[in-house]
Amino acid sequence: MTDKKVLFVASEMIPYLPENEVSSLAYENPRMVNDRGGQIRIFMPRFGNINERRHQLHEVIRLSGMNLVINDMDMPLIIKVASIPKERIQVYFIDNEEYFKRKATFSDEDGNLFPDNDERAIFFAKGVVETVKKLNWSPDIIHVHGWMASMLPLYLKKYYADEPLFADSKIVTSVYNKDFEGTLDKQMIEKVKFDGIAEEDVKSLGNPDFSGVLKVAIDNSDAVVVASDTIPADLDEYLKSVDKPVLPYVSIYEFEDVYEQFYETKVLG
Numbered sequence: 001m002t003d004k005k006v007l008f009v010a011s012e013m014i015p016y017l018p019e020n021e022v023s024s025l026a027y028e029n030p031r032m033v034n035d036r037g038g039q040i041r042i043f044m045p046r047f048g049n050i051n052e053r054r055h056q057l058h059e060v061i062r063l064s065g066m067n068l069v070i071n072d073m074d075m076p077l078i079i080k081v082a083s084i085p086k087e088r089i090q091v092y093f094i095d096n097e098e099y100f101k102r103k104a105t106f107s108d109e110d111g112n113l114f115p116d117n118d119e120r121a122i123f124f125a126k127g128v129v130e131t132v133k134k135l136n137w138s139p140d141i142i143h144v145h146g147w148m149a150s151m152l153p154l155y156l157k158k159y160y161a162d163e164p165l166f167a168d169s170k171i172v173t174s175v176y177n178k179d180f181e182g183t184l185d186k187q188m189i190e191k192v193k194f195d196g197i198a199e200e201d202v203k204s205l206g207n208p209d210f211s212g213v214l215k216v217a218i219d220n221s222d223a224v225v226v227a228s229d230t231i232p233a234d235l236d237e238y239l240k241s242v243d244k245p246v247l248p249y250v251s252i253y254e255f256e257d258v259y260e261q262f263y264e265t266k267v268l269g
Helices: 021-035 117-135 152-159 188-193 210-219 233-241 255-267
Strands: 005-010 039-045 066-070 073-084 089-095 141-145 170-175 223-226
Touching: 005 021, 005 117, 021 039, 021 089, 021 141, 021 255, 039 117, 066 117, 073 117, 089 117, 117 152, 117 188, 141 152, 152 170, 152 210, 170 210, 170 255, 210 233, 223 255
Parallel strands: 005 039, 005 141, 039 089, 141 170, 170 223
Antiparallel strands: 066 073, 073 089
């Protein structure tokens, strides 16, 4: 991985959020690339239940201050940054008072999904791309972990299709086991179409459940990693029909060599 640039975009990540399959691998994966001589950038949402003081988050003024249009509304973009000291790894946080101030990640205390999770995912995707543009950093690989990051492949391939910084970037999506019940807002497809993205490119969002959202990410990725031992049956079937490299599940204890080889031979090869 020497000198390869890898952008990691994650819904959640330890040590900032509780440990689970996504947050653990979203940490171990960039750590592996960093250890093996790659250059990395990591982005995640700045959820309100992340302890800013303990993790020493601070705003990056030169990167903040832009407005992103989400469903015809101007939403201010705030960028914060923190370091994981023992790994010498920096993490960028996408923040906005309206979307990420609340003291929870994806659902309220009764377990109900936040009604604006679809807009939060769109905002996160656009915020990552706009910030990487400001950093003028052109990644060789973009690896997406977690469903709230899953709009990124679509927006890069369609909305930012003419952006030269990403012209040669290869997108990898990790597919995990089902992460939420029910659906996101039924109007999600209309909000995406508002950005000039054609309906045929997002037909899976007609039913924006977990599988529908992930299918859009898969469609717009160059390669896919199965990141859970079991994934929803319909996604398993869907992956059999796609004409792109798919890496079968490998445990977090054995993934390092396998992922590196996949990057070098299937994604970049």
